[in-house]
Amino acid sequence: MADQVLARETFLLKNRQVDVTLSPTRLSWYPLTAGDALHASDANAVDLSEVIAVTPVEKRCQRSKDGFSDIELTPISCSRFAVHYVQKKRGRIWRPGKVTFKCPDPTVCREWIDRLQERLNQEYLRPRRLLVFVNPFGGKKRGVQIYQQKVAPLFDLARIKADVIVTERAGHARDLLQELELNKLDGIVCVGGDGMFSEILNGLITRTQQEAGVDKDWLAAELVRPHLRIGIIPAGSTDAVSYATVGVNDPVTSALHIIIGDCQPLDVSSVHYRSQLLRYNVSFLGYGFYGDVVRDSDLRRWMGPTRYDYSGFKKFCRRKIYEGEVAFLPCSDQGSSPYDQIRCTEGCLVCKQAGEKDKPTPFNPSEQPRAVETFGPGGWQRVRGRFIAINAATNSCACKKTPKGVSPSAHLADGCTDLILIHATPRYRFLGHLLKHLTDSDRFNHSFIEVYRVREFKFRPVIIEETEDDMVEDEEAGVLSRRNYRRNTRRNSVWNCDGEIIDQPAIDVKVHCQLIKLFARGIEETKQSSCWPVGCFCA
Numbered sequence: 001m002a003d004q005v006l007a008r009e010t011f012l013l014k015n016r017q018v019d020v021t022l023s024p025t026r027l028s029w030y031p032l033t034a035g036d037a038l039h040a041s042d043a044n045a046v047d048l049s050e051v052i053a054v055t056p057v058e059k060r061c062q063r064s065k066d067g068f069s070d071i072e073l074t075p076i077s078c079s080r081f082a083v084h085y086v087q088k089k090r091g092r093i094w095r096p097g098k099v100t101f102k103c104p105d106p107t108v109c110r111e112w113i114d115r116l117q118e119r120l121n122q123e124y125l126r127p128r129r130l131l132v133f134v135n136p137f138g139g140k141k142r143g144v145q146i147y148q149q150k151v152a153p154l155f156d157l158a159r160i161k162a163d164v165i166v167t168e169r170a171g172h173a174r175d176l177l178q179e180l181e182l183n184k185l186d187g188i189v190c191v192g193g194d195g196m197f198s199e200i201l202n203g204l205i206t207r208t209q210q211e212a213g214v215d216k217d218w219l220a221a222e223l224v225r226p227h228l229r230i231g232i233i234p235a236g237s238t239d240a241v242s243y244a245t246v247g248v249n250d251p252v253t254s255a256l257h258i259i260i261g262d263c264q265p266l267d268v269s270s271v272h273y274r275s276q277l278l279r280y281n282v283s284f285l286g287y288g289f290y291g292d293v294v295r296d297s298d299l300r301r302w303m304g305p306t307r308y309d310y311s312g313f314k315k316f317c318r319r320k321i322y323e324g325e326v327a328f329l330p331c332s333d334q335g336s337s338p339y340d341q342i343r344c345t346e347g348c349l350v351c352k353q354a355g356e357k358d359k360p361t362p363f364n365p366s367e368q369p370r371a372v373e374t375f376g377p378g379g380w381q382r383v384r385g386r387f388i389a390i391n392a393a394t395n396s397c398a399c400k401k402t403p404k405g406v407s408p409s410a411h412l413a414d415g416c417t418d419l420i421l422i423h424a425t426p427r428y429r430f431l432g433h434l435l436k437h438l439t440d441s442d443r444f445n446h447s448f449i450e451v452y453r454v455r456e457f458k459f460r461p462v463i464i465e466e467t468e469d470d471m472v473e474d475e476e477a478g479v480l481s482r483r484n485y486r487r488n489t490r491r492n493s494v495w496n497c498d499g500e501i502i503d504q505p506a507i508d509v510k511v512h513c514q515l516i517k518l519f520a521r522g523i524e525e526t527k528q529s530s531c532w533p534v535g536c537f538c539a
């Protein structure tokens with residue numbers, strides 16, 4: 001099928017004759033004259049799935065040939081068409097590329113444009129109509145500029161109709177998603193950071209459950225998958241979701257993934273407090289250190305992205321300890337582990353198998369039980385301890401600061417989250433663990449860290465009584481003075497839920513396998529494979 005020739009013609013490319021062939025999946029061209037090889041940097045084939053658009057080039061300016069006026073420009077009409085396609089650069093960056101063919105006559109040119117356009121129309125995953133939300137205040141406040149200058153021209157080129165809404169307040173996009181007509185859309189795009197993405201995610205899933213009559217507050221509910229895909233144009237401070245699903249935080253790359261209709265399923269965790277849904281989450285949940293950092297940094301938004309460094313340093317110096325109990329339901333796939341070094345890349349087999357196993361069952365509202373399970377039986381395990389941090393990484397959570405992520409082997413769509421328990425330990429050891437996030441080394445190889453791949457977990461904080469024993473133990477470790485010990489053990493932390501704050505410490509979390517789909521394709525393998533998962537300093 002791939003070798004079948006649909007059309008073949010001789011055209012001019014940069015004034016050289018080329019033999020152009022169209023197959024069902026590729027457009028390729030080769031120089032006809034021996035020794036007339038194309039320049040090494042010129043492509044000589046493109047996959048039709050990665051063609052952005054085909055456009056006629058009606059007129060072209062050429063220098064007059066009379067020899068008297070070099071600078072005089074004469075428009076001449078000619079028969080040309082341009083094929084715009086995705087060019088892959090270093091470090092998983094994509095850019096639009098263009099090749100222009102000159103045809104023997106206008107009829108042939110028209111025929112080729114129609115033929116190529118027809119093939120593109122058959123790419124049914126490509127979006128035709130999108131709803132775009134732009135956060136004008138995310139990251140460096142360049143959301144509107146990024147959309148207008150880098151994204152809108154590409155959407156126009158690809159003939160995508162975009163309805164653009166610039167948000168006026170926090171929560172605006174989430175509220176609009178409850179009322180707007182979504183039926184005619186092929187996807188929703190957010191221009192902003194992780195907080196903005198979280199709004200769209202929560203708005204879309206909530207709307208879908210409402211329409212399907214699913215009780216979102218019921219922890220055991222089988223949630224219904226939204227039919228719309230979400231696209232992320234990164235314009236925030238961290239852009240962790242973009243890093244984890246595309247590999248870079250580059251607006252043009254993400255726009256091109258949207259245009260060609262890439263599709264990446266993604267796990268979503270629902271976070272509950274008692275019998276109430278608090279939020280949906282896709283990447284990171286952190287209590288203790290990371291909860292304190294997000295709470296502190298939220299008060300310093302005026303500092304821009306550097307607020308995370310400042311608050312991180314401050315909270316590291318404080319090193320608070322929180323006591324509590326974690327119960328979790330381990331992943332049913334015995335072969336999958338956070339230590340297995342199997343990285344989730346484009347076309348990941350682990351995610352594929354999880355998706356096949358976890359086909360959604362039709363929803364029946366009459367079957368909803370109301371009982372709320374606490375620390376349930378049936379495979380549940382518990383760990384009680386004094387923790388610096390309790391983290392859950394539903395994907396690698398890679399970002400610029402942590403190129404390989406919080407949990408490098410976590411998967412985008414395996415229905416599990418990696419639960420990382422960091423027990424109380426002296427500062428220098430915790431620092432050793434944190435520094436490993438900057439390198440390739442195994443960040444879990446410490447006696448004070450336990451990691452489990454789980455489908456569900458619950459956390460209950462414990463306000464501990466101070467005992468002599470505890471204090472002696474801490475003093476022996478040389479970590480905390482009595483005064484600090486009292487100060488450090490009394491208060492609860494908050495949860496950092498994809499960069500937003502959840503105040504209730506006692507939460508129940510359940511991962512919903514492949515609940516949503518993004519316009520992305522996962523982390524592409526590159527020749528510089530050591531640079532996984534991108535954003536890596538050498539990319």
Ligand SMILES: Nc1ncnc2c1ncn2[C@@H]1O[C@H](COP(=O)(O)OP(=O)(O)OP(=O)(O)O)[C@@H](O)[C@H]1O
Nearest residue numbers: 138139167168169192193194195196236237238239
């Ligand atoms: N018009 C607006 N005015 C004020 N806040 C807004 C507006 N639109 C959205 N928001 C809120 O701004 C918050 C932060 O936005 P966003 O995530 O885009 O940027 P960021 O926090 O800088 O990036 P990141 O989350 O990647 O660190 C979001 O929680 C969102 O709800």
